[in-house]
Amino acid sequence: MTGEQTINNYLDVLSSKAPVPGGGGASALAGALGTALGEMVANLTIGKKKYAEVEGEILELLEQLKQIRAEYIRLADEDARVFAPLAKAYGLPAATDEEKAYKDAVMEERLLDASLVPIGIMELTLSLLGILKVLAEKGSRMAVSDVGVAVQYARAALLGAVMNVSINTRSMKNREKAAELNAHAEQMIAEGTGQADTIYSQVLTALKF
Amino acid sequence: MTGEQTINNYLDVLSSKAPVPGGGGASALAGALGTALGEMVANLTIGKKKYAEVEGEILELLEQLKQIRAEYIRLADEDARVFAPLAKAYGLPAATDEEKAYKDAVMEERLLDASLVPIGIMELTLSLLGILKVLAEKGSRMAVSDVGVAVQYARAALLGAVMNVSINTRSMKNREKAAELNAHAEQMIAEGTGQADTIYSQVLTALKF
Numbered sequence: 001m002t003g004e005q006t007i008n009n010y011l012d013v014l015s016s017k018a019p020v021p022g023g024g025g026a027s028a029l030a031g032a033l034g035t036a037l038g039e040m041v042a043n044l045t046i047g048k049k050k051y052a053e054v055e056g057e058i059l060e061l062l063e064q065l066k067q068i069r070a071e072y073i074r075l076a077d078e079d080a081r082v083f084a085p086l087a088k089a090y091g092l093p094a095a096t097d098e099e100k101a102y103k104d105a106v107m108e109e110r111l112l113d114a115s116l117v118p119i120g121i122m123e124l125t126l127s128l129l130g131i132l133k134v135l136a137e138k139g140s141r142m143a144v145s146d147v148g149v150a151v152q153y154a155r156a157a158l159l160g161a162v163m164n165v166s167i168n169t170r171s172m173k174n175r176e177k178a179a180e181l182n183a184h185a186e187q188m189i190a191e192g193t194g195q196a197d198t199i200y201s202q203v204l205t206a207l208k209f
Numbered sequence: 210m211t212g213e214q215t216i217n218n219y220l221d222v223l224s225s226k227a228p229v230p231g232g233g234g235a236s237a238l239a240g241a242l243g244t245a246l247g248e249m250v251a252n253l254t255i256g257k258k259k260y261a262e263v264e265g266e267i268l269e270l271l272e273q274l275k276q277i278r279a280e281y282i283r284l285a286d287e288d289a290r291v292f293a294p295l296a297k298a299y300g301l302p303a304a305t306d307e308e309k310a311y312k313d314a315v316m317e318e319r320l321l322d323a324s325l326v327p328i329g330i331m332e333l334t335l336s337l338l339g340i341l342k343v344l345a346e347k348g349s350r351m352a353v354s355d356v357g358v359a360v361q362y363a364r365a366a367l368l369g370a371v372m373n374v375s376i377n378t379r380s381m382k383n384r385e386k387a388a389e390l391n392a393h394a395e396q397m398i399a400e401g402t403g404q405a406d407t408i409y410s411q412v413l414t415a416l417k418f
Contacts, residue, residue, distance in 0.1 A: 003217035010216055011241060011278065015248035023358035026246055030239070030362065032220060037235055039224035069220065145376050149232035149369035153239065156361035159409065163354040166416055200368065207375055 002029065002076040019087065020080035027160030028076035028121050031128060034153030035069040037146050038132055045140040054138045061131050068128055072157075075124070079117045079164075086110040086168075108173055115168040115181055118161035122188045125158045129195045136199045141206065148203035155196040162189055211238065211285040228296065229289035236369030237285035237330050240337060243362030244278040246355050247341055254349040263347045270340050277337055281366075284333070288326045288373075295319040295377075317382055324377040324390055327370035331397045334367045338404045345408045350415065357412035364405040371398055 002010070002025065010029075014021050021029075042062040045051045051058070089110045092103040132154065136147045165185045169178040211219070211234065219238075223230050230238075251271040254260045260267070298319045301312040341363065345356045374394040378387040 003220075004215055006213055006215050007219055007238070007241075008212035008282070011212075011245040014242070015245040015252065015274075015278070017249065017252040022249070023246060023355040026242060026355075026358055026362070029216070029242065030365070032216075033223070033235060033238065036220040036224040037232060040226065040231070043224065043226040065224075069224070073217070145372040146232040146235075148372045149235055149365075152365035152368045153235070156239070156358075156365040159361045160358035163357045163412070163416060167354050170416075203372070207372060207379075 002080075003073045020083050021076065022079075022083075023160055024079040024118055024121070024164040025076045027118065027157050027164065028072045028079060030153050030160060031121060031125050031157035032069050032072035032076070034132075034150040034157065035065050035072060035128055037150035037153065038128065038135055039065045039069070041135045041139045041143040041146050041150070044143045045135075045138075048140060051138070051140060057134070058139065061134060064127070065131060068124055068131075071124055072121070075117055075120050078120075082110070082113045082117055086114050104173060107171070111168045111172050112177070115165050115172075118164035118168075119181060119185060121161040122158055122165070122185060122192070125154050125161070126188060126192050126195075128154050128157075129192055129199070133195065133199050136202050136206070144203055144206045148200055148207075151196050151199045151203070155193060155200075158189060158192045158196070162186075211289075212282045229292050230285065231288075231292075232369055233288040233327055233330075233373040234285045236327065236366050236373065237281045237288060239362050239369060240330060240334050240366035241278050241281035241285070243334075243341075243359040243366065244274050244281060244337055246359035246362065247337065247344055248274045248278070250344045250348045250352040250355050250359070253352045254344075254347075257349060260347070260349060266343070267348065270343060273336070274340060277333055277340075280333055281330070284326055284329050287329075291319070291322045291326055295323050313382060316380070320377045320381050321386070324374050324381075327373035327377075328390060328394060330370040331367055331374070331394060331401070334363050334370070335397055335401050335404075337363050337366075338401055338408070342404065342408050345411050345415070353412055353415045357409055357416075360405050360408045360412070364402060364409075367398060367401045367405070371395075 042058050045058045046055055089106045094100040094103045132147055132151050162185050169181050172178040251267050254267050255264055298315045303309040303312045341356055341360050371394050378390050381387040
């Protein structure tokens with residue numbers, strides 16, 4: 001499980017040719033790191049007189065961030081979990097028409113499973129960005145640079161995950177479903193990178209005093 | 210030490226209001242994660258007949274990546290190490306001219322130390338991007354999406370670290386030194402983000418077959 005490994009162990013296995021973790025799991029981890037930085041900013045805002053007016057809202061966002069982080073870690077594990085059945089499906093025999101039909105059907109299911117994990121990472125990242133936007137505006141000014149780092153992690157999660165959508169959808173026979181997933185992913189990239197770049201600019205402006 | 214913690218522990222401490230790790234250490238970790246993904250691509254390229262021609266070059270890059278990863282982890286620890294002396298300097302008394310002069314002198318040193326860590330992260334990231342560029346062109350096609358994820362991590366390391374340069378240089382009395390460090394950082398942002406975006410585009414093109 002991703003969360004229980006030491007950072008050095010995780011990096012060692014990631015760097016090896018072991019099939020998992022790969023870019024998908026690493027994208028989920030980028031999201032978890034960005035979320036933890038968002039939580040830090042919320043924690044540094046709560047309990048400060050200067051920010052008493054927004055405390056209720058920040059407390060609520062903190063609860064959401066905790067759930068988002070747990071979900072990223074779950075998706076990192078899920079990304080590893082769906083890999084083996086997909087690899088196994090690739091290895092199915094396809095010598096006869098019957099074998100080919102069976103392999104196609106299994107592959108289709110496994111490819112869909114493997115696409116839905118990075119789609120989930122992307123959806124979660126849009127939620128994260130919505131919260132980081134509020135933290136950039138209302139969170140402690142002492143920690144605004146950390147919102148900036150969080151946003152860059154979120155952006156990396158998004159642009160890392162999208163490639164893991166397309167490497168799976170491109171092999172799907174159901175082109176309509178593939179096109180639907182790709183369009184959803186593209187729309188999330190447009191929205192999410194736009195939002196990330198806007199928040200980062202706000203942070204840079206806030207840093208120039 | 211950063212590397213010895215479990216991922217969940219690291220995320221828990223990062224998310225708390227504990228002074229370290231913060232955005233600086235998290236930026237170094239982003240670099241380490243991008244580097245490990247680069248190593249994975251190298252490891253998936255080495256020993257394959259199809260890539261025999263580039264094997265010598267890839268082996269050399271792999272050795273460099275290992276050193277870069279160790280250096281990122283060292284910088285993550287270093288970022289935490291320089292924080293306490295800086296926080297202590299902020300707390301020095303400044304009631305008399307003598308105290309003020311002493312505080313200014315100590316602050317100046319500590320701010321420089323704290324600026325040089327993210328500068329180091331940025332310099333290291335330019336080296337990483339140079340290697341990822343080669344891996345995007347010559348590494349295993351099976352793993353090209355992982356180069357894309359690595360590039361996004363490198364970009365996050367760069368844009369995360371730069372804010373930790375400016376939050377320290379802006380308090381420096383030696384404005385000439387501050388301007389020099391800021392200019393160096395800005396130049397690395399221009400070069401590094403340009404390179405990251407170019408490599409990512411190459412990866413996206415390679416994925417469309």
